[in-house]
Amino acid sequence: MTPPDAPLLDDPGAVAENLHRRLFRISTSLRRHEFEQIANGGLTLTQCSLLYILRDKQRLRMSELAAHERLTLPTVTRAVTRLKDLGLVTRTRDLSDHRNIWIEITPKGVELQRSAVESLMNAMLSGMSPAEVVALDEALGPLERLVR
Template sequence: MSSEASTAQEALHKFLLIYRHLRQVARNVDEKGVRGRQLAVMQFLQEQGSATVSEIQNYMYISASSASTMISNLEDTGYVERTRSTDDNRVVLVELTPMGKEIAQSAAIDGIGLLRRRLPTLSEDRLQKINDALADIMTLMEVSEEE
């Protein structure tokens, strides 16, 4: 096997390890009765205390309607509640309920949550290399930005 083929196999192996890890993380989250994205929102709220729908939307890289739907679902299950800001009555804040706090605290921060925390600690040069490699993988897999 050529050196290039060996390197390609190694890269694919690493990608599959990451993929399997993320699937296992998702299964662990599902056992708690919430979806991965919902848990990410709950852990974000755990760290922030409260946030607007717009802040959640920006953190999750999702549309406003997707963020609103997700928050409504979390509200329906009793994990979050919406309250008006005491500073500005027009602002609606999303906060964890005691049950939501329990779920957020009991779930390990891993997968994408861990990546969200650790990526900003890397140098700009290293981040650019990772970003370029991910862009190449997206191209190879024919993944579009809209998915």
């Protein structure tokens, strides 16, 4: 039996629109709150996003960072320069092709990003019951498959 608050799957357009709106609000809210956590270090949302990418990918060329974020190379260069000045990333030339510049997150960058996320999530999850946290965790698998 379908619970009374379950979405009506006979209108896929309405379900898709509702799901998109809710996921967008959640994503935007998380990024905004995390940005506020990291912003105390003077970082912009773009810089925070670059730290996320580098933490996931380990090492990327400057051009790959720009393409991933859909930003111009000069914009990424400015952001990376700021992150480098703060000791959050390193920038090295590719020895086999001097046109390529590799960007890597430093341990300090990983720690800043990790601690901001941990602080944010601890604050958010503290208002939930253990059962709600488990339900949220179980819902993430299908959501990850959905966005792939």
